[in-house]
Amino acid sequence: MYYQRRANLDDAKAIAPLWMAFLEERSQHDPGMVLKPDFDFVSYVKQKLESPYIYGFILEYGEHKKIVGFLFVYVHDETPSLDYDGVTDSPFQPRRLGGAIGLYVEEKHRQPDAICLLVEGAIALAQKLKISDIDLLISIEQTGVHKLLERFGFKKAAIQYTQHYEIKDKNLPPLKPQVSQSSKFIMINIKSVYRSIMKTLGWAN
Numbered sequence: 376m377y378y379q380r381r382a383n384l385d386d387a388k389a390i391a392p393l394w395m396a397f398l399e400e401r402s403q404h405d406p407g408m409v410l411k412p413d414f415d416f417v418s419y420v421k422q423k424l425e426s427p428y429i430y431g432f433i434l435e436y437g438e439h440k441k442i443v444g445f446l447f448v449y450v451h452d453e454t455p456s457l458d459y460d461g462v463t464d465s466p467f468q469p470r471r472l473g474g475a476i477g478l479y480v481e482e483k484h485r486q487p488d489a490i491c492l493l494v495e496g497a498i499a500l501a502q503k504l505k506i507s508d509i510d511l512l513i514s515i516e517q518t519g520v521h522k523l524l525e526r527f528g529f530k531k532a533a534i535q536y537t538q539h540y541e542i543k544d545k546n547l548p549p550l551k552p553q554v555s556q557s558s559k560f561i562m563i564n565i566k567s568v569y570r571s572i573m574k575t576l577g578w579a580n
Contacts, residue, residue, distance in 0.1 A: 444480030
């Protein structure tokens with residue numbers, strides 16, 4: 376018999392080896408995913424469980440309710456990306472998004488009905504939080520997950536291509552253009568003038 380429930384901090388130690396197995400399995404199909412040696416998966420899982428925007432669900436099996444699988448999802452209100460300077464608006468209406476961080480079930484327990492318990496728990500949460508869109512990135516080799524999602528009404532929306540390059544040179548160039556010395560000087564002067572004005576108005580200590 377399988378059971379599904381929300382994960383809590385006390386479950387982190389049991390979830391950690393499953394998460395490691397999940398990433399090891401993923402890395403076998405993606406050469407760009409190289410795991411760090413001796414990574415602390417217990418702390419990693421705890422950090423996710425402590426996040427207010429991440430929800431974990433676990434799959435338990437048998438009389439002793441051994442944890443044999445998990446599904447972690449995230450939710451957020453969509454806003455323009457803060458990763459790029461100058462991006463302040465978007466032409467699209469904002470959405471309330473949900474997505475999966477990781478889904479893994481031990482191989483001998485990968486039965487459709489058992490996995491459905493995890494997915495149903497996540498969908499029920501999405502309905503409760505009034506999530507407008509659920510976006511999922513699924514590896515091409517996970518054909519079983521594709522079929523499962525289609526059973527729940529999900530539609531294939533995109534195809535992702537990847538290419539891995541071996542970069543042996545560790546001296547990487549900066550991605551962000553360097554600020555010129557003249558620009559730095561201007562910024563320093565602006566800050567200096569600002570502080571002088573604030574001090575004159577008595578708004579600064």
